Amino acid sequence: MEWFDALVQGILLGGMYAQYALGMALMFGVMRIVNISHGDLVILLSLIGISMATAWGLGPLPVLIVLVPLAVLMGWVLQKAVLNKVVGSDPLPSLIATFGLSIALQNLMLQIWSANSRSLPGHGLESQSIEIGGIYIGLLPVIVLVVATALTWGLDLTLKRTRFGRALRAASADVEAAAMTGINPRAVYAMATAAAVGILGFAAVFQSLRSTVAPADGPAQLIYAFEAVIIGGMGAVWGAFLGSMVLGISQAIGFRIDPGFGVLAGHIVFLIVLATRPQGLFGKATT
């Protein structure tokens, strides 16, 4: 029963990681842009959300409704102003540019919000629970998992079925050939990054509801997102979702073994996958 409980907790934790990982799956897995500031954007959005909630007394839902469009706009500006200048077959320029952005964002947040940990008031949402088959499950983690599943499903369908999705996949496969087919790769990339950061708007609200955030927390979130995408397999949206589950379950089981072992257990599973199946558990082997 204890292990079953750990499994359930792991899946719920995986829901949170999936929300980080989806944006990463889109940017790193599909566009091959390495965005080191991924985690810092989550924290920045969280802190903006917390400030809005305190200043105007907003509940979590209104914060979400304001924060997601803001995140979309941030993503679009990020791509237009920074990333479109460094995209190409070489991933190094985007890595360096976003590394710089990451440091600048962390210091900017420190300046505005100080190093204190904060969280988003959930007006009781964070402490509610539901009972399923003798196990008490927090309502918030269930909502997180449901939202993560819906986002994954929506993103996967968008990539497969829409004009934007096909254009993005085409540009990722061969930028020059995409342009020869009438696609403006920069416009498509700007939309894709807007979508990726927009998803981080969801992650920011839930992250600051279930735990506290401080300006220096970004890099840890970045690592979880990276690990989930790589465990799942590059380029597969459902792969990133399942990778998040694997990471969440590994950590939850690790926590049961020893409270200090949880995070490390996740990293160990990640390293094992990287060593034995570098294309990811659900990715196709590259030829």
Place this chain on the structure above:
Amino acid sequence: MTAVLSTQGLIARYGDFQALYGVDTELHQGEAVALIGANGAGKSTFLRSIMGLLPVARDMVRLDGEPVGGTATDRMVQKGVAIVPEGRRLFTGMSVEDNLRVAIDQAARIGAKGGWTLPRVHQLFPILKEKARTQVQSLSGGQQQMVAIGRALLCQPRVLLCDEISLGLAPKVIREIYAALPEIRATGTAVIVVEQDVGLAQSASDRLYCMLEGRVTLTGRSADVTREQIGKAYFGAGHGVV
């Protein structure tokens, strides 16, 4: 009658290396022009310059008399110039139908008018209908070439540039692909074919240009030029090429 597409004194370079030394060409509506020449003569560079893949001066390339040199590639496609690139350059990891749909999507986005639809491409190359759900990387070379041509046609071009579409294909497949050319021209689309096989180039075109070391060394009606003339222009042997 003004040419659909023309180049005047087209110069292109890759960094310090100059690849084209003032190329003058013109292409009329519905016409098929062949571009022949040895490897490194500048044929692909010529097509890439037109497509905005290399920086060239504005008035070196004209479309309907309007200067368009150096226009971004996607804007050239919108203006009605499409290319079947060398090496096909299909979108790997996507199905045959999705590869074609990318072109349909973009043509719809800009409201391009033209007669090419998915059923018509299927009619031109029936195998593509059969293989619609197959990933493009698992097709044969000839089938991949058909996808590349179909994709270019679905951009609804008035000018179609074909870069070495016979490269690496079996003679039977080459005939099949070249058999599509008359039907493409029947829609009023002008075609430039870059071709290694001189005989094939002559039979498939109205006029031809022969290039050598970045210059046009011979031009004329394909039916009129002799093998000897081509030989001289092709290799420059005993020919006063500066």
